[in-house]
Amino acid sequence: MAKNTACPVCLGRFLRARPERLRDAEGIRVLECDDCTHVFLDSFDHINEAYFDRGEFLLNKPFLDGVDDRLRHYEHENSERFDRVGPLVVNKRVLDFGCGAGALIEKILPLAKSVEGLEKTEPFRRRLIQRGHRVHEKIGDLDSSYDVILAFHVVEHLPDPVESLRGLAKCLNPDGLIYLEVPNVNDALMTLYDVEPAQKFLFFQDHLQYLTRASLARTVKRAGLRVVTMSGHNRFGLANHLYWLRHGKPGGHKIWSFLESKTMFEEYSRMLAAADLSDTLVAEIRL
């Protein structure tokens, strides 16, 4: 197994092994870069072409039975994403980078001038092409330029995030925007609350990269782009966090949803973001 000896973000070689283990694999360690605070797996060998082609990558969840099941499972999340990016895509040429089963593409379609997708997982790409969408397999295949590129939870899956962002930068119009969202490794469950079962849950094979605000900013800069805004965002709120603290398991946002009003969710998210404890980071990026 080839081991990573340099940080994929800053190329730094002062790396230390973190104590956490992966929830779904033995023998892979979690490393942290002393220079830029980036966290990443010590080997990416398990990510090969077959892994994507078979669609294992997006369908390997025990609670999902195929593409339609996945669409239903994530509908709530896709609606929330659409609420945020809807205003940004009106009359724009849009690329959804890592579009998955295409839920967001179909929501954006009536608003945008055009929407294309990029998806490495074959079953999803095939499904979208059958539905009449233009979906590319890799960055090198892109032949248009875009006003808006969306990248929701994609960068953490890529072996070389800097190179991928460089590739996207080449297809971005001069005044274009990249709207990027990734998990935040400084998630309150990991840091403030220090929940041991959450630390066992957070690291897994699909996520090669675990970004911090500093390492995300460094990634963007090395790709020759600039961060216009970076903010914390929460996918999960107090009900989810209390459930983790009490039961050591995810799912509290559903099981204990009665604990949480919309206002409370928003206020709690704001507090977490102010202290850099959000579960997610959102960056708006330009040339």
Ligand SMILES: [Zn+2]
């Ligand atoms: Zn680094």
